[in-house]
Amino acid sequence: MNNYSEKIKSVLTDLGLSLLSIVIALIVGTLFIFLTDKSPLDAYSALYIGAFGNFSAIANTLWRSTPLILTGLAVALPFRAGLFNIGAEGQLLMGGFTAGVVGFYFTSLPAFIHLPFAIIAGMLVGGLWGGLPGFLKAKMDVHEVIATIMLNHIAIALTINYGINIFRDTGRPATPRIMESASMFNFKNIMDYPLLSNLPFAELFAQPAIRLHINFFLALIAAVILWYLLFKTTLGYEMRAVGFNPDGAEYGGINASKGIITAMFISGAVAGLAGVGEVLGTHLSFMQGMDAGYGFTGIAVALIGQTHPIGVILGGILFGALAQGGLEMQFSGIPSEIVMLIQALVIFFVAALQVFKVYLAKRKAKGGVE
Amino acid sequence: MDTLKQIFSLSLFLASFRFATPLILAALGGIFSERSGVVNIALEGMILIGAFAAVYGSASTGSPWIGVLYSMIAGLAFAAILALVCVTFKANQIVVGTGINIFASGITIFLLQVLFGVKGTSPMVGRLPAYRLFGVRFNPITYIALILVPVVWFIFFKTHWGLRIRSIGEHPAAADTLGISVNKWRFISVLISGVLAGLAGAHLSIGDGSAFVREMSAGRGFIALAAMIFGKWHPFGAFGAAMLFGFAEAIAVRVDFAFIPSELISAIPYVLTLVVLAGFFGKSIPPAASGEPYYKGEK
Numbered sequence: 001m002n003n004y005s006e007k008i009k010s011v012l013t014d015l016g017l018s019l020l021s022i023v024i025a026l027i028v029g030t031l032f033i034f035l036t037d038k039s040p041l042d043a044y045s046a047l048y049i050g051a052f053g054n055f056s057a058i059a060n061t062l063w064r065s066t067p068l069i070l071t072g073l074a075v076a077l078p079f080r081a082g083l084f085n086i087g088a089e090g091q092l093l094m095g096g097f098t099a100g101v102v103g104f105y106f107t108s109l110p111a112f113i114h115l116p117f118a119i120i121a122g123m124l125v126g127g128l129w130g131g132l133p134g135f136l137k138a139k140m141d142v143h144e145v146i147a148t149i150m151l152n153h154i155a156i157a158l159t160i161n162y163g164i165n166i167f168r169d170t171g172r173p174a175t176p177r178i179m180e181s182a183s184m185f186n187f188k189n190i191m192d193y194p195l196l197s198n199l200p201f202a203e204l205f206a207q208p209a210i211r212l213h214i215n216f217f218l219a220l221i222a223a224v225i226l227w228y229l230l231f232k233t234t235l236g237y238e239m240r241a242v243g244f245n246p247d248g249a250e251y252g253g254i255n256a257s258k259g260i261i262t263a264m265f266i267s268g269a270v271a272g273l274a275g276v277g278e279v280l281g282t283h284l285s286f287m288q289g290m291d292a293g294y295g296f297t298g299i300a301v302a303l304i305g306q307t308h309p310i311g312v313i314l315g316g317i318l319f320g321a322l323a324q325g326g327l328e329m330q331f332s333g334i335p336s337e338i339v340m341l342i343q344a345l346v347i348f349f350v351a352a353l354q355v356f357k358v359y360l361a362k363r364k365a366k367g368g369v370e
Numbered sequence: 371m372d373t374l375k376q377i378f379s380l381s382l383f384l385a386s387f388r389f390a391t392p393l394i395l396a397a398l399g400g401i402f403s404e405r406s407g408v409v410n411i412a413l414e415g416m417i418l419i420g421a422f423a424a425v426y427g428s429a430s431t432g433s434p435w436i437g438v439l440y441s442m443i444a445g446l447a448f449a450a451i452l453a454l455v456c457v458t459f460k461a462n463q464i465v466v467g468t469g470i471n472i473f474a475s476g477i478t479i480f481l482l483q484v485l486f487g488v489k490g491t492s493p494m495v496g497r498l499p500a501y502r503l504f505g506v507r508f509n510p511i512t513y514i515a516l517i518l519v520p521v522v523w524f525i526f527f528k529t530h531w532g533l534r535i536r537s538i539g540e541h542p543a544a545a546d547t548l549g550i551s552v553n554k555w556r557f558i559s560v561l562i563s564g565v566l567a568g569l570a571g572a573h574l575s576i577g578d579g580s581a582f583v584r585e586m587s588a589g590r591g592f593i594a595l596a597a598m599i600f601g602k603w604h605p606f607g608a609f610g611a612a613m614l615f616g617f618a619e620a621i622a623v624r625v626d627f628a629f630i631p632s633e634l635i636s637a638i639p640y641v642l643t644l645v646v647l648a649g650f651f652g653k654s655i656p657p658a659a660s661g662e663p664y665y666k667g668e669k
Contacts, residue, residue, distance in 0.1 A: 032477075032480065035484050036484055084464050086411075086464070086468065136644070136647070136648055140647075140648045140649055142644070142647040142648055143647075143656070145409070145411070145464055146595070146596075146599060146643070146647060147644060147647065149411070149592050149595065149596075150592075150596060150640040150641075150643050150644050151640075151644075152592075153589055153592060153593075153636075153637065153640045154637045154640045154641060156589075157633060157634055157636050157637035157640075158634070158637070161633035161634075161636065162631055162633040162634050165631075165633060293472070293475070296468055296471065296472055297472070299465065299468050300468075300469070300472070303465060335479070335480050335483045335484070337476045337477075337479045337480040337483075338476075338480065339476075340472060340473075340475060340476030340479075340480075341473060341476040341477060341480065343472055343476075344469045344470070344472040344473030344476060345469075345473070347465060347466070347468065347469030347472065348451070348455060348461075348466060348469050348473075350465075351455060351461035351462055351465045351466050351469065352455050352459050352461050354461060354462070355459050355460050355461050358460075
């Protein structure tokens with residue numbers, strides 16, 4: 001019973017710290033808005049209306065949050081195992097590129113084979129791109145931060161620079177358009193499906209401006225699976241034990257190498273799914289710029305979500321809302337890069353406030369001894 | 371045969387100095403920071419803000435030299451954020467470094483719009499003069515970078531300041547016992563790394579070119595990090611690695627290979643770094659306390 005209230009308290013502290021850092025970031029953000037001679041109130045109301053003002057804005061907020069939730073998860077899971085994955089960007093590119101190639105290369109597969117095939121291939125390659133630094137860390141003691149940075153840049157060279165050039169068929173820096181059979185379900189086309197069009201609220205989705213696609217739900221499913229994996233399975237327990245104290249875990253009979261490689265592989269696959277969704281759901285081809293820094297924003301998302309899968313969903317939606325609302329801000333003459341600044345500020349403040357939490361825990365531990 | 375001739379030409383070799391300059395400077399900066407025990411993955415962002423500040427300084431005062439000064443101040447300011455949050459408040463260095471990189475991309479594009487009213491490329495500004503060496507023109511920052519390599523080596527291995535910085539990166543508690551203020555020296559080292567990275571940015575914007583282009587650092591901060599590791603956290607080692615990577619960049623721009631696509635040549639530094647880290651060319655071992663905040667009174 002006591003344990004339970006303790007748990008709620010810790011969740012509330014986490015939530016409080018996250019909210020506090022968002023509020024501080026928004027307040028500091030006003031300083032930059034003043035530079036543009038616009039009123040912060042106008043800017044933030046434009047931001048809000050752009051993100052949540054009507055049904056299609058909300059749907060598009062969720063659309064933009066999709067890759068962020070996934071890259072956030074890709075950072076959060078290894079974080080729990082004591083690893084810092086800043087390679088989500090590269091894993092996303094590799095996954096997206098693979099899905100894009102599978103998507104256009106096979107021309108005569110039925111959709112129920114083609115789409116899952118493209119998704120799984122993308123996730124697998126993303127997973128390998130994440131598993132490689134895991135392997136290097138576990139077997140050769142290569143720091144995963146450096147390895148993932150290097151792999152990000154190798155991925156950029158392989159996919160954006162080289163990959164696009166060998167496959168592209170037009171002047172556009174992109175691979176050829178994927179087949180219809182490999183594309184993900186877009187909600188705006190809901191009326192084309194007799195079964196779905198009878199659902200309540202179906203007509204709300206049938207607006208051409210809505211870009212939400214099924215990958216949002218795959219992201220939610222991924223979050224739930226990762227939550228289950230982390231907190232309800234032995235493997236997850238082992239990962240967290242390795243993150244908490246690698247030597248202690250090893251001493252207690254846990255195979256740390258296995259935990260590290262598995263965590264990185266799964267995380268790569270999840271980041272790969274982010275790329276897969278952008279290619280098969282959003283752009284319908286692998287194109288230059290489709291990564292849009294999601295791998296790095298994912299770090300902020302993971303932190304604001306306190307590296308908890310459910311927290312990551314909320315953090316992803318928040319950042320998706322900032323991105324979606326930023327467009328509306330741009331329309332009213334305020335550079336949408338304010339959003340990037342706010343995201344960076346959120347990172348600073350979450351990181352700085354984390355220290356406060358450590359301090360609280362230390363004081364409590366000391367109090368216990370005395 | 372022609373390819374070989376092109377690779378081993380003097381002009382290509384000299385051109386690599388130009389490409390290597392920002393890498394050398396930022397890698398030296400990285401050495402300062404990491405040797406003191408602070409991982410600096412924010413070099414990328416510091417280069418970017420330095421590049422922007424240099425253009426702003428040159429545009430607003432008409433003197434590219436003031437631009438150079440601005441670039442160093444901007445790098446210093448960003449380094450101060452890293453030092454404050456990570457050294458003083460002991461936050462996670464990699465998290466904050468990532469934050470600074472995102473912040474730098476955002477603020478430079480934002481300021482381009484606010485100060486210059488453009489989104490992608492700033493107006494042309496006055497650039498640094500170039501001076502000839504062996505018939506090839508280099509801007510002063512290249513010379514500064516080359517001079518700094520032995521200077522930094524001297525500081526690290528021949529002065530007591532250097533010994534202090536190395537000792538707090540290897541065993542901060544022991545240094546602390548000897549009366550060295552760990553956090554003060556870490557703060558200073560991070561600031562120096564910011565100044566050097568800012569200077570690297572000035573080379574890109576007003577040394578090698580004469581305008582700021584969004585995201586113009588283009589991963590050089592990370593290549594510099596790779597050069598630092600490849601060079602085993604040693605100024606001469608990092609210089610050699612930076613030259614190698616600069617050479618790779620020069621080749622990718624100028625030479626056509628039959629057997630390897632030029633798009634992939636840019637990945638060579640990264641692949642090499644991974645190979646080195648995996649221990650194929652002798653293990654590259656970071657300073658022992660790198661990445662760990664120091665709490666007084668703990669082991």
